Amino acid sequence: MLDQTGVDARLPLYLQLRDLLATQIRAQKWQPGQPIPSEAELSQTYQVAVGTVRRAIETLMAEGLVERTHGRGTFVRKARFDNSLFRFFRFESADGRPLSPKSVIVSRKLVEAPAQATAALQLKPHAKVIELHRLRMVDAQPVLAENIYLCAQRFKALADKSPEQFGDLLYPLYERECGLIVASARETLTVETVTAAQAKLLGLKEKTPVVMIERIAFGSDGQPLEWRQSRGAASKFRYSAEIR
Amino acid sequence: MLDQTGVDARLPLYLQLRDLLATQIRAQKWQPGQPIPSEAELSQTYQVAVGTVRRAIETLMAEGLVERTHGRGTFVRKARFDNSLFRFFRFESADGRPLSPKSVIVSRKLVEAPAQATAALQLKPHAKVIELHRLRMVDAQPVLAENIYLCAQRFKALADKSPEQFGDLLYPLYERECGLIVASARETLTVETVTAAQAKLLGLKEKTPVVMIERIAFGSDGQPLEWRQSRGAASKFRYSAEIR
C-alpha cells in the first residue's frame, strides 16, 4: 500500500507512486543505469493496477529521472552531461570547433544572501548562501567570470569540501555531493560594459562590451537551486536556444 | 473507422487518430476556441475505445493544438501570439514595461537565395526566395533591423500582397495567407559591431555593439520555413530562454 510512506494521500494514486519512486531513486535505492522493478512487480508490491504504475513511470520519464526501453525494462537515468543544459554557451576555437573550458574556483564564502539572490532562490530575508567566484579558462586564458549563489542549507556539503576538488562542472558535483539534480533553467542575456574589476579578471580593456548571462537553475521539483551570473567578452560569444 | 482517411495505418491507433484530428483542426473543421467532440462521441464515431481517444487528445494537448478543461470539454487552442515564440527579445521601456514594436517593411524582393539561406532553409542551389527588409520601431525610433528570407514557392501569396498590409507580426500573416504555422525555432545570438549601413538605419554611432539574432523558424512538420537575421543596439537588449 501507499499509505504511511510519507506521500500526500490527497494526490492521485499515480502521483503518489511517482513521488514514492522518485524518493527512492534519489536515495539511490537503485543505481543509475540499473533497472527498477518491472510494471507487474511494482503493481504487485504496491497493490495498484498496472495502468497506474505505467502512468507514474511515464511521469518520471517526462521528468528525465528514468529511461525505458521496450523489451528491456525501466532504468534509472545516468546523469548525462552532454545534454542541452551543458551547452548553453559554447566556446569555439577559431576554426569553429567546440572547446571545453577549465574551471578555477577563485573564492568561496558563506555570506548573507544579497537581495537579488533571495529573490532568485526564493529564500527568506537574511538567509545564508554559499557564494562562489569562478573563472573559466580556455587555453589558460580566462574567458568567463562567474558569481554563483547556492542556498547554504541545501548545499552544506559544499561548505566543507575543498574547492580544488570541485572539478570543471558544478552540476555533477551538486548531484554527487548534495543529491540535487538540475532539471531545467531560465537564462537571461544582456550586454554590458565591463567594470574595472571584471576587466582585470578577464584580461580585457576598459569599456569592452561583455555579455552577462544570468541563470536560475531548477531542480526536478521546480525549486530554484542555483543563481549565477556569468560574464565574458561579447566578441567571442555565441549563444543558441531552441524555442517551442 | 480510421482506414482510408489518409493516415498511416502502420502507426498505433492513437497516433492515427491524433493525425486525423490534427488535420481537421488545421482545416478549421472546428473554430479556434470552440470545443471538439467529447471523448465518448469520438470513441463512437471512430469506433475506438475511450482510452485510445484520451491518448490521442493528450498528445494533441502536449503539442499545444488543444486545451482541456475538466468538466467543460476539449477546445481548439486559439492562436496565442503572446507565447514564447513571440517574446524572444522584449523591448522594455525605461520603467521595465514591455513595449510592442511597430513594423515597417522597407523592401521586398524576389531573389536567388544566398548561400546561407539555402543552407538554413534546406533549398536547392539557385532556388528563389522572398527577401524582406524590415524595421521595427518603438515610439517612432528604429530599434531592430531585420533581413528575412522565405522560400518563394511556399510563400508565393506574399509576393503579390502589398507589404503595407503585412501588419506588425509576420507569423500570423504566414498562417493567414499561406497556411503555414510556425511551431518552433532555433535562435543563435552573437554580438557584432554595426556596419555603416546598419548604423544609419538604426540611428546608431559607428562601432556601436549590436546583437545579431539569427533565427530559423520551423513548421509543425519540422521543415524550415523562415530564416532571419535581426540586429539591434546591444545596450537595449534583454533575451530570455528556458532550457530543459
Place this chain on the structure above:
DNA sequence: TAGTGGTCTAGACCACATG
C-alpha cells in the same frame, strides 16, 4: 522461450462546470 514494455479495450467511479 520468457520477460519486458507498448497498445487497446471496456467499464466503474469520481470531480468539475454548467444550466
Place this chain on the structure above:
DNA sequence: ATGTGGTCTAGACCACTAT
C-alpha cells in the same frame, strides 16, 4: 441533473530484447 474530463481497474494481445 447532466455532461464533461480525470482516475483507476483488469485483462488481452502485440512487439521488442535477451538467453
